[in-house]
Amino acid sequence: MRQYQLQRLIDQPIIQTSDVNPTIEGFKVLGAFNPAACIFGDEVLLLLRVAEAPKAEQGTILIPLIEEQDGVPTLTIKRFPEPTEPYDPRVVAIQGKVYLTSLSHLRLARSRDGIHFTIDDKPFLFPARMDESYGIEDARITFLEDKYWITYTAVSEHGPGVGLAVTTDFKTVERIGMILPPPNKDVALFPQKINGKYMLLHRPMVSEIGKPSIWLAESADGLHWGNHRFLFGGRGASDFNFAWEGGKIGAGPEPILTDEGWLVCYHGADQTHAYALALALLDKNDPSIVLDRSVAPLLTPELSWEREGFFPNVVFSNGWIQWPEDSVKAGKIWVYYGAADSGVGLAELSKE
Template identity: 85%
Template sequence: MKNYQLRRLSDQPILKTSDVTPSIANFDVLGAFNPAACLFNDEILLLLRVAEAPKAEAGFIVIPLIEEQDGVPSLVIRRFPEPTEPYDPRVISLDGKVYLTSLSHLRLARSKDGIHFEIDDKPFLFPARMDESFGIEDARITFLDGKYWITYTAVSEHGPGVGLAVTTDFVNVERVGMILPPPNKDVALFPKKINGKYMLLHRPMVSEIGKPSIWLAESEDGVHWGNHRFLFGGRGHASQDPLANPFGWEGGKIGAGPEPILTDEGWLVCYHGANPLHSYSLALALLDKDDPAHVLDRSSLPLLSPELFWEREGFFPNVVFSNGWIQWPADSDKAGQIWVYYGAADSGVGLAELVRL
């Protein structure tokens, strides 16, 4: 993929955590990042991941989550004495259970020019099921069969799985439910059927055996998925020496980004890779247009890595992560341009253009 570059359109984030208001009284917004993106009518829409948490209380860890109250999933706040030992401020084990210290939802933002956004005050999708009890994260949007399919990571005590919702107007939304069980995430739907089948990219999560990788799956109805096939995985390994480990930038984690884009050459796929130190970069792969199980080309070096201060410092440092891009329509003054929206350090949103050389 040497014939492509990702060029930042701004040296500053186009959206920051401070731009987003809390949706719940006495909560703080800890991060606004990793947006899905699409064209809708004459606007660009983003679905931001917004992480919120109750205001800090001295001497306590305050945990927001969804629990069943009289059989109804409801928001509750749990308080635990603050550990005396150092702990991760994002994920913590208390009384034998693992919790997230924030609760994420999806928030809608709208723009005419793709740069200046108005952000809704209230969530578009808020956790509402027990398989979403720890939050809704990192959506992707695909326009398919006359509606917008929204895939997202649904997190609970059982791990991250993949949820699906659909809408035609971004006002009314139908929650279809979980389409891939834990542990799985990073699902991107193809925007058209291929050989009569719906298709998606996904990332099963591995433990002792195997390495992080991107898989392909197909479906007759877009809800029930099968024929799962390994597509490609990270080529790096545990060494942090760049000479001994030239693909180390994707050796720690790998996952698909936004929906694939069909080009004359094939399906263009944006994906992220992380090195052993958890620094995230962006790259590209090219899949055969008729048989996307066939990888035609792939980046040997990342196209975008965390370099600017706001990409290196934040809620989770050293991250550029994209799950949203748009291709400007032929009747616009930016016809054909591909704009890539990316989360930066889990604290804001940057914007780059994908340029073919």
């Protein structure tokens, strides 16, 4: 993939946390980042991950989550005394149970030029099921069979799984439910059937044995997935030159079909949890065949707003668009990326 370059179009974030209003009275927005992206009509649409939390109370940890009340999933706030020992402000273990200190949902943003966005005040998808009780995160959008398939990470006390929703107009949305159980995330659907099958990339999470890696799966109906196969993993464990992807790896947006094969954007993280972006190329008729991969990251956290934020040293993409042939930007690929879990940057992918 040496012929590809990924260059920032703008050296400032195009969306910042301060641009987004909280959904809930008494909450504050901690981050607006990691957007899915698509072209819908004459607009570019982003589905932002918006993380919100109750405003702090001194000496107290406030945990927003969905709990069942009279059989109905309902937003609640748990209150616990603040630990006296240092703790992670994002994830806390209290009384033997792990909680997130914020609740994420998906928020729609719209733009005519792909740079200047108007952000809806209300969520597009808000946690509404017990398997989403800790939040909805990091969506991907794939246009397939005349509708937009939205995959997202659904987080609960049982771990992160993969949810699916579909829409045709981005006004109404049908929630299909969980298509891959915990622990799994980073699902990207291919935008067409291959050899009569729906296909997707996903990332099972591992514990004592193995490292996070990208897998391939297929389906006859787009709902029930099987024939899971390892595709590729990080090379940093055996080669220091690839330390940038030695800690974590996962698929980004939906693959794009090119003359050479399926182009895949993916993220890698090193042992310090610094994230970078890279590319892979898969065979167009058999995407289980990896034809090529980046030997070095195409984008790393370099600017202050990419290095400092809610989660520092992160560039993470789960949304890109390819401008249509009738556009003045015909054929250009714009990559939207989350920066430090606090804002959104924009880069352009091009060939030398």
